[in-house]
Amino acid sequence: MTSPAAATADFLDQRTGLGAAVKEFARKVFPDHWSFLLGEIALYSFVTLLISGTFLTMFFVPSMTEVTYSGPWASLQGTRMSEAFASTLRLSFEVRGGLLMRQVHHWAALIFMASIITHMMRVFFTGAFRKPRELNWVVGFTLLILGLAAGFSGYSLPDDVLSGNGLRISDGVLRAVPIIGSYGSYFLFGGEFPGEALIPRLFTVHILLVPGLILALVGLHLFMVVLAKHTQYPGSGRTDRNVVGFPLFPIYVAKAGGFFFIVFGVIALMAATMQINPVWNYGPYDPSPVSAGSQPDWYMLFLDGALRLMPGGVEVVIANFTVPLNVLIPAMVVPGILFTALAAYPFIEAYATGDKREHHVLDRPRNRPFRTAFGVSLLVAFFVLVLAGSNDLIATHFHLSINDITWVLRFALFIAPAAAFMVTKRMCLALQRRDREIVLHGHEHGTIVRFESGEYIEVHQPLNEHERWIRVQHEPIRPLQVAPAEDSRGVRRKGYAADLRRARLSRLFYADRVEPVTPAELAASHSHGTHDELPPAPSGQELVAGGRRSLVADDRAPGDGH
Amino acid sequence: MNWLAAHRHDRRAPLLLLLTALLLTGGVYALLVPAPAVAASTASSAEVDSGMKLFTANCATCHGTGATGTAAAPSLVGVGAAAVDFQVGTGRMPAQMSGPQVEAKPVQFDQDQIAALAAYVASLGPGPSIPTGDQVDPAQGDPATGMALFRTNCAQCHNAVGAGGSLSQGKFAPSLWQTTPTHLYEAMLTGPQSMPVFNQATLTSQEKRDIIAFVSEQGGTQPGGLSLGSIGPVSEGLWAWVVGLGLLLGAAVWIGAKSS
Missing domain, CATH: 1.10.760.10 (Cytochrome c-like domain)
Structure with a gap:
């Protein structure tokens, strides 16, 4: 007797050979850590977006045809508005469950972007983007950009005053591009802003183009995770050659399946209790009004902030063409720098490290001080811009002068990331020194013992093997060194200048460092009982594995960063 | 017509023309100008008197005796009862301290006193009434x-x-x-x-x-739940991070702690 489920499975297996794939996949091992669930939040909020978005398309009318409102919202009775806005109001007030679905969709969008950023931070700070995962980092980065595009196009669809103001800013940025700007604007809006073509166009972008691309790239992203296997945190028994964890079935099927419902539940809870984007308060779009406190959704706020910080009047006129640097710098150069730095970082770091090996064990952030400090300074710069985008609300809520806030943030945009970089780097180095200290001396025990001779000592408890391994497992990374400019016969070597540049970058990354305790140091500390005469760490010329032969590792002793 | 032709070069003609133009402009203005706001004449003289006493005791330090203004505060002649009712009735006046702007605070006078102050200021010159x-x-x-x-x-x-x-x-x-x-x-x-x-x-x-x-x-x-202050996407974003990501990170840590 076979059960119906088994019969169905057998039917499929005989025709598709699915059984082998399921068997293989079900036994695939994944490491376990809460931070590996951050990407899942993004995936599940995207599924939530697809479900709620499908519902919304049933009722939303993407048209800029003008109609007169005669629905239940009294404050808009008899107001002329576009069909897009009217259908958004109908969705909110007349369609059963419509307002809940709109709010689910919008909250899910905010959570989607927030979880992408959080997931990206985890990947960045643990070095999960290193070989062989650089390409998947780029795929993830593209997903971030597509998420911004999806968010912005959806935010603009209801055709309300607030989102229309956002569109007007985008139009202004587009027009700021020299020569092609105004043509681009006319092309995008199908004539003079706002025109009547934009909402239908944005609709296609928002419900077909961008989600289709996101879906495809999410598939690729996950496929590449399976292909390269998941990274794991350092720990005893975990190496670059194994994966320590649990099989997909039943552990992760249960965990991940359950987590989907938690994500959906949290979003639904927010949507049911907290209002979001009340377009009926903003009114139908009309280019003349702008209300106080007009801001984009949080993930675009940094661009608004950059525009708010930029001093006006920085315009250059070249042969009758105005180059409005006051728009181009904040709206194109600043995000350009932020995004390029983010996308290119894995490649820059690999270049500076001279490392061509595969890495499957993650870094502890403290063990890569430059990377951690760089990531924190990027985040600080982003946060300063977000604050700048909220400057009017900070002014009203904290009773400050908006002019003072703007001036403080103008300086902070340059000073705060630099300060954050230095502080973070120093903290990482200090934590590494603390690790060395604990490995060599053990944990402080708090117990004071007095010898017969009258001497007092504090008893230190030695680390167990697992604790010690976490603190000593990583390899020290030293700056690349340049081979001499001339070979043994006095001939100038090709590529010397490039090597020099690369070595300079490498020093920037790794000159300040604290190296992990070596077995020799540990043995010395245990046998002597005193640590004043430690033997120097093994040093000497080491060829960097897979690197250029002309670049060799620095032979400076560890702890030069002191 | 002949008379006009003969006299239009008279040396007194420009003066006459100017006078006519002025009279005409003034006349048209007088006809078209909106009727000036007139202080409600219902105030009794006793009310005006008590208003003046209150004004002298509480307002004259800055606005001057007779409300003609000082370097610290403007003249109130002609601002009308409506301005007094607003400024005193919302607690903005008497001002607590100087600053970027005078802020609302608990109202310092009762309704009769506010009415008396308004009547006094209205009596100084015509202005908008309550x-x-x-x-x-x-x-x-x-x-x-x-x-x-x-x-x-x-x-x-x-x-x-x-x-x-x-x-x-x-x-x-x-x-x-x-x-x-x-x-x-x-x-x-x-x-x-x-x-x-x-x-x-x-x-x-x-x-x-x-x-x-x-x-x-x-x-x-x-509609739709808590309005989050009705200040737009910044507060929405803040709550998305605090409540949404907060709960979800909590759940992730909980799930992650459940086996390893």
């Missing part, structure tokens, strides 16, 4: 017209639903949710502090009433 209950009745206004007018005239500073907003150098447009209809009307009429004056030519009495009808509907319960 609106009647009928003029500020939200039930007689149309909130839809009010919302359209609010969007084009008020939302720039006070936010789309009157939650308030920031102005330059620490000044701000306050939230309108706790403001009484009478004070809303008086503010539009007299333009306190940074606010422009919306006179009868800019917003008619009916239009002011429409705006009051719209504003008095705001600040209460909104």
Whole structure:
């Protein structure tokens, strides 16, 4: 007797050979850590977006045809508005469950972007983007950009005053591009802003183009995770050659399946209790009004902030063409720098490290001080811009002068990331020194013992093997060194200048460092009982594995960063 | 016609022409000018007297005896009863301290005293009077017209639903949710502090009433749950991170802690 489920499975297996794939996949091992669930939040909020978005398309009318409102919202009775806005109001007030679905969709969008950023931070700070995962980092980065595009196009669809103001800013940025700007604007809006073509166009972008691309790239992203296997945190028994964890079935099927419902539940809870984007308060779009406190959704706020910080009047006129640097710098150069730095970082770091090996064990952030400090300074710069985008609300809520806030943030945009970089780097180095200290001396025990001779000592408890391994497992990374400019016969070597540049970058990354305790140091500390005469760490010329032969590792002793 | 041709080069002709033009302009202006706001003459002289005493004791330090103004504060001659009722009735006056702007605080006088002060200031020169209950009745206004007018005239500073907003150098447009209809009307009429004056030519009495009808509907319960201050996407983003990501990270840590 076979059960119906088994019969169905057998039917499929005989025709598709699915059984082998399921068997293989079900036994695939994944490491376990809460931070590996951050990407899942993004995936599940995207599924939530697809479900709620499908519902919304049933009722939303993407048209800029003008109609007169005669629905239940009294404050808009008899107001002329576009069909897009009217259908958004109908969705909110007349369609059963419509307002809940709109709010689910919008909250899910905010959570989607927030979880992408959080997931990206985890990947960045643990070095999960290193070989062989650089390409998947780029795929993830593209997903971030597509998420911004999806968010912005959806935010603009209801055709309300607030989102229309956002569109007007985008139009202004587009027009700021020299020569092609105004043509681009006319092309995008199908004539003079706002025109009547934009909402239908944005609709296609928002419900077909961008989600289709996101879906495809999410598939690729996950496929590449399976292909390269998941990274794991350092720990005893975990190496670059194994994966320590649990099989997909039943552990992760249960965990991940359950987590989907938690994500959906949290979003639904927010949507049911907290209002979001009340377009009926903003009114139908009309280019003349702008209300106080007009801001984009949080993930675009940094661009608004950059525009708010930029001093006006920085315009250059070249042969009758105005180059409005006051728009181009904040709206194109600043995000350009932020995004390029983010996308290119894995490649820059690999270049500076001279490392061509595969890495499957993650870094502890403290063990890569430059990377951690760089990531924190990027985040600080982003946060300063977000604050700048909220400057009017900070002014009203904290009773400050908006002019003072703007001036403080103008300086902070340059000073705060630099300060954050230095502080973070120093903290990482200090934590590494603390690790060395604990490995060599053990944990402080708090117990004071007095010898017969009258001497007092504090008893230190030695680390167990697992604790010690976490603190000593990583390899020290030293700056690349340049081979001499001339070979043994006095001939100038090709590529010397490039090597020099690369070595300079490498020093920037790794000159300040604290190296992990070596077995020799540990043995010395245990046998002597005193640590004043430690033997120097093994040093000497080491060829960097897979690197250029002309670049060799620095032979400076560890702890030069002191 | 011949007389005109013969005398138009007379040396007195330009003078005559100028006089005629002046008389004509003045006459047309006198005909077309809106009737000046006249202080309500209902105030008794006893009220004016007690108002003057209150003024001398509480206001004259800055506004000068006789309310003619000093270096510290403007003259109040001609500001009318409406301005006094707004400034004193919302607690802005007497001012607590100097700063970017004079802020509302608990009202310092009772209704009779405010009326007396208003009567005294109104007696100094004609100015806008306190609106009647009928003029500020939200039930007689149309909130839809009010919302359209609010969007084009008020939302720039006070936010789309009157939650308030920031102005330059620490000044701000306050939230309108706790403001009484009478004070809303008086503010539009007299333009306190940074606010422009919306006179009868800019917003008619009916239009002011429409705006009051719209504003008095705001600040209460909104469809869709907690309004998060009605200040737009910044607070929404903040709560998405604090509540949404907060709960989800908590759940992730909980799930991650469940086996390893």
